[in-house]
Amino acid sequence: MKARLIRLHPDDNVVVASGTIPKGTTxxxxxxxxxxxxxxxMGHKVAVRPIAEGEKVLKYGxxxxxxxxxxxxxxxxxxxNMRSAYISTQDRRGADPMVAGATENAGQGQSPMAGxxxxxxxxxxxxxxxxxxx
Amino acid sequence: xxxxxxxxxxxxxxxxxxxxxxGRKGIRNLVLVVYxxxxxxxxxxxxxxxxxxxxVHLAGFPGCYPNAYARRVLGRIGTHPxxxxxxxxxxxxxxxxAEGLAREIAVSGRPVETLVIQQTGGTEKTVRLGRSWVKxxxxxxxxxxxxxxxxxxxTIGTICGGSDATSGLTANPAxxxxxxxxxxSGGTAIFEETGExxxxxxxxxxxxxxxxxxxxxxxxxxxxxxxxxxxxxxSFAPGNAEGGLTTIEEKSLGAYLKSGTRPISGLLKPGDVPxxxxxxxxxxxxxxxxxxxxxxxxxxxxxxxxxxxGAHAVFFTTGRxxxxxxxxSPVIKVCANPETFRRMKSDxxxxxxxxxxxxSDVPAMGRRIFDYLLEVAAGKSTVSERLGHQEFILTYKTxxxxxxxxxxxx
Numbered sequence: 001m002k003a004r005l006i007r008l009h010p011d012d013n014v015v016v017a018s019g020t021i022p023k024g025t026t027x028x029x030x031x032x033x034x035x036x037x038x039x040x041x042m043g044h045k046v047a048v049r050p051i052a053e054g055e056k057v058l059k060y061g062x063x064x065x066x067x068x069x070x071x072x073x074x075x076x077x078x079x080x081n082m083r084s085a086y087i088s089t090q091d092r093r094g095a096d097p098m099v100a101g102a103t104e105n106a107g108q109g110q111s112p113m114a115g116x117x118x119x120x121x122x123x124x125x126x127x128x129x130x131x132x133x134x
Numbered sequence: 135x136x137x138x139x140x141x142x143x144x145x146x147x148x149x150x151x152x153x154x155x156x157g158r159k160g161i162r163n164l165v166l167v168v169y170x171x172x173x174x175x176x177x178x179x180x181x182x183x184x185x186x187x188x189x190v191h192l193a194g195f196p197g198c199y200p201n202a203y204a205r206r207v208l209g210r211i212g213t214h215p216x217x218x219x220x221x222x223x224x225x226x227x228x229x230x231x232a233e234g235l236a237r238e239i240a241v242s243g244r245p246v247e248t249l250v251i252q253q254t255g256g257t258e259k260t261v262r263l264g265r266s267w268v269k270x271x272x273x274x275x276x277x278x279x280x281x282x283x284x285x286x287x288x289t290i291g292t293i294c295g296g297s298d299a300t301s302g303l304t305a306n307p308a309x310x311x312x313x314x315x316x317x318x319s320g321g322t323a324i325f326e327e328t329g330e331x332x333x334x335x336x337x338x339x340x341x342x343x344x345x346x347x348x349x350x351x352x353x354x355x356x357x358x359x360x361x362x363x364x365x366x367x368x369s370f371a372p373g374n375a376e377g378g379l380t381t382i383e384e385k386s387l388g389a390y391l392k393s394g395t396r397p398i399s400g401l402l403k404p405g406d407v408p409x410x411x412x413x414x415x416x417x418x419x420x421x422x423x424x425x426x427x428x429x430x431x432x433x434x435x436x437x438x439x440x441x442x443x444g445a446h447a448v449f450f451t452t453g454r455x456x457x458x459x460x461x462x463s464p465v466i467k468v469c470a471n472p473e474t475f476r477r478m479k480s481d482x483x484x485x486x487x488x489x490x491x492x493x494s495d496v497p498a499m500g501r502r503i504f505d506y507l508l509e510v511a512a513g514k515s516t517v518s519e520r521l522g523h524q525e526f527i528l529t530y531k532t533x534x535x536x537x538x539x540x541x542x543x544x
Contacts, residue, residue, distance in 0.1 A: 006303065016299060016378075018490045042473065042490070043299025043378030043453070057380075060302070060391075062333055064384035077380070084381035086332045086359065087368035 005029055005046065009061035014045040014077050016059070034074040045077040057082050146319075149512035151283035152218065155243025159287050160215035161446045161511045162189070163278055164462065165271045167221045167264070168208060169194030170235075171228035177257050178223040181264035186522065189275070190268055191461040193438075193526040200229040203420075203531040206405040209235055210442040213242040216462055218278055219271040220244060221264055226252030245271060285504075286320035288511060289408065291416075291440030291448040291463075292392045293326065295433035298377020298453030298471055302388020304499070305451035305470035305486040311500025312449065312507065313394035313413065322408050324440050325393040326416035328358040329369040329429060333383035334390045338415070341398045346539035350401050354417040364424045373454045377471075392451065401540040403533050404439035409544040416443060426530040434458055434525040437465065447510055449503065457481045459523025464516045468503060483517050 003019030005027050015029060017040040026035045032048055040046060045059065051071040056063040069081040152160040167190060169178035175194060182192040193211055195204045212220045212235060220239050224232045232248055239246040247267050254260045292309050294301055313323045331338065335355045339348035362368055368382035379385045399412030408414050418439050419429045430436050433456065437448055441463045448463055450456065453470040455478045469475040472487030479485075484503055488494040494502075510516055 016303065041378065042471065045378065045380070059384060060387045062387050064333070064387060065381040079375060079380055082380055084368070084383060086382050087362055
């Protein structure tokens with residue numbers, strides 16, 4: 001079966017790849033036509049509407065974080081152009097493997113739990129694979 | 135999330151379980167060997183080794199300092215419905231309350247023996263005595279009375295480990311559907327990991343059976359947020375991002391789908407046995423200041439906590455591919471990612487990735503998981519049981535007792 005894009009909720013501004021989808025693939029989704037701006041792997045997200053910097057990214061009809069750049073339909077949405085509204089995302093080196101300087105954006109902005117401690121974007125060797133739970 | 139209707143009544147199936155003297159019903163009939171400090175671990179393992187594939191399991195606590203949480207969890211594990219007899223192995227000078235634990239197990243009607251290595255005279259003598267005790271209990275356990283069981287007698291936990299973006303599309307919603315079937319059958323379902331419910335607070339509160347419980351559920355997520363914020367880490371591993379998950383909220387929403395759509399009847403802490411059927415959230419994040427480090431050092435710590443709440447078996451959903459099982463209760467591994475399933479088929483019970491390939495859908499997969507659970511409850515071995523997995527982790531934590539709003543039906 002050919003990989004497709006899955007829309008999980010009508011309000012969502014991102015959809016999910018059910019398998020590998022090459023760059024330049026044109027997909028018709030409901031009434032929208034979009035062309036993937038990069039290769040997509042299974043489970044990765046692509047914008048179906050323009051998402052402005054600071055706007056919420058919606059999946060399952062709920063916010064999964066905030067855009068850190070303007071995102072065009074068809075663009076891959078991941079750690080390079082969005083961040084958590086809660087606690088920053090780390091990887092094995094304390095920065096995202098796919099995007100240099102990804103942690104610069106980490107931990108900034110308003111926490112959804114106002115008045116609580118803001119998590120900082122921890123970098124460096126100490127952050128190596130500590131959160132082992134999956 | 136909207137409550138999904140159940141169009142077809144869950145199938146009524148009956149099997150023979152194991153009747154314990156305290157009234158509880160088990161789906162396994164095990165002898166448990168328990169070390170009470172790491173210094174007794176090797177001796178306990180030597181006792182267990184010859185019988186490890188004959189219904190004898192190994193568990194324990196490594197620390198020498200006392201901890202009320204660890205004592206409580208080992209009490210629940212030693213009196214778990216799947217356990218028929220318990221051998222405690224102590225070095226002798228550790229501070230664990232061995233007498234209290236032995237008393238608690240004896241009161242439940244289970245045979246219990248304590249071997250103190252310093253008193254019996256060392257490794258070899260203790261191993262000899264221990265093996266002989268275990269061997270006799272294995273014979274006795276064949277005479278444990280059997281009893282009729284249905285899904286209404288089951289308590290089931292759910293956890294995800296090695297999640298990727300497929301987890302929230304396939305295995306987690308399918309397990310959620312199986313949870314709905316279990317709750318509709320009168321069974322008891324436990325989901326957990328408040329550190330993976332960020333962004334779900336509003337929905338959790340709406341599903342609570344009382345407004346006070348709704349606030350307690352949201353508070354437990356807020357407590358988890360504070361805890362993780364102090365540590366500077368979310369429960370988010372590198373593999374999560376490589377697998378397409380970007381933020382803890384996104385992972386949380388995917389994980390939350392495991393809970394299904396039924397109303398939430400209560401909030402538990404590790405070792406609290408649900409007072410009645412229904413769906414419960416288990417709060418695994420310690421109370422008070424951050425003291426002993428990460429709340430969930432690895433998946434098996436939470437599996438142990440759900441088993442301590444009485445879980446007969448655990449649904450384990452995985453996208454990246456976990457291989458673990460558990461001591462005491464069977465673990466059913468539901469693989470979310472069809473590519474992972476192809477690579478690690480020999481470690482998986484169910485291929486929920488078929489949903490992504492268009493070969494199945496969430497309700498059909500949920501029903502398959504539920505039917506598989508009933509087979510496992512009736513005695514079928516899970517893949518991790520066949521492979522001999524018996525992981526067990528118990529470390530230091532601190533908990534306050536449950537607040538008055540947490541169990542409205544108690």
